[in-house]
Amino acid sequence: LLAKNALMEPIDMQELMVRGPRNNIEELRIELYEKVNALGIGAQGLGGLTTVLDVKVKDFPTHAASKPIAMIPNCAATRHIHFVLDGSGVAELVAPKLSDWPKISWSAGATARRVNLDTVTREDIASWRPGETLLLNGGMLTGRDAAHKRIEEILARGESLPDGVDFRNRFIYYVGPVDAVRDEVVGPAGPTTATRMDKYTEMMLNETGLLGMVGKAERGPEAIVAIKKHRGVYLMAVGGAAYLVSKAVRSSRIVAFEDLGMEAIREFVVEDMPVTVAVDANGESVHKTGPREWQSRIGKIPIAVQV
Template identity: 45%
Template sequence: MAKTITTPLDEKTARSLKAGDRVLIDGVIYTGRDAAHARLLEMAKKGEPWPLDLQDQIIYYVGPCPEKPGQVIGPAGPTTSGRMDLFTPALLEKGLRGMIGKGSRSPQVVETMKKVGAVYFVATGGAAALIADRITASELVAFGELGTEAIRRLVVKEFPVIVALDSDGNDLYKIGREKFRVAV
């Protein structure tokens, strides 16, 4: 049975989610991947204000396809989260509460998540056409010149994810794998 959460995601709700939980997300989430993360960090370094407030927000690591006429968004599945690891602790320190992607995270990311009370969700990689159906609106927020890598504000309804890393540091990748490993 999946739990439904509505964004923004506060610390208490984030800390209540456990590795392995099926979650349906309703509300607003933001897209951002490699280039957008690099830009945000660069702006922070120069002391410039960010184009969005990340407090209690969720970032979805995605670079969608262009939408066909009549579509809200093109196919939009998760990208590999590990590439964002170098940038993520700084974003978590600024209030980021959740991330959606696929694949493992670094120990530095996990430690910061535990400290601030954040959660890492995974969506099914490759199920891009299916996932796009749960996105009901899409609007450009920043870095339009980055094309697919721009930051967009998405409105989602019953967006399906699984908690892969919780704020206690439990890792579904490890737990799930151990169950099915065959000793040779």
């Protein structure tokens, strides 16, 4: 409960550091904040100066033999709304003014590489490097946990995949999109956590002819070994921006497993969908190289140099 309460507190680390700590709890907050950011993990785990925006610490009397600890990480896109229920009637929530937010323009940058998913080859992906920005164009299939499990069962029985489900020289996007409303092509379509598909990666790369995967966050050792073995690739889409990602989807249709609802296999046609090369064909992961580089830049943690 204390940890959940902490999530509702305002982000005030910068103000605290300016005025200085007044007690042991505030000293601990600053210490943890500085040490975590010195790890160089950064946003999305790609490396950077800022890994956490704030650290909250709550304490409460407890038996000396217990000392329970609860820790809850909050999303960097922290969103709060406050209201009071006092029995006088329905709480009124005031809608935020869009004018309160700065106007943001987005550009992929001059070094971003456009990729045609309909013609890309294994030789092409061999040249991609961790941390590189790609703009995906063309068709790719989607699938999450339930779809992968069903694919595994079908292949184990020696049967063919359904018509329209051909992964040869194609990419799969780990997503379960929300239903479209009004004139939307598809609802919010942000990536799901890729590590849940790690146990299926060897099967997909070895038995279906899949070239690569698009998902959220890092891959575990099991998946990285399979990617390196089959000279595949893993691309990371932007997490926490599902609505914005959906704007890159130009068409969407269900091709198999419609009974799975949002986890059905779909074919997306995308235009300039931004992704980052997270694991290249050599098995090099940006979630290892990025933080390591930033640790050395920040210079607060000794770095072991491999000769």
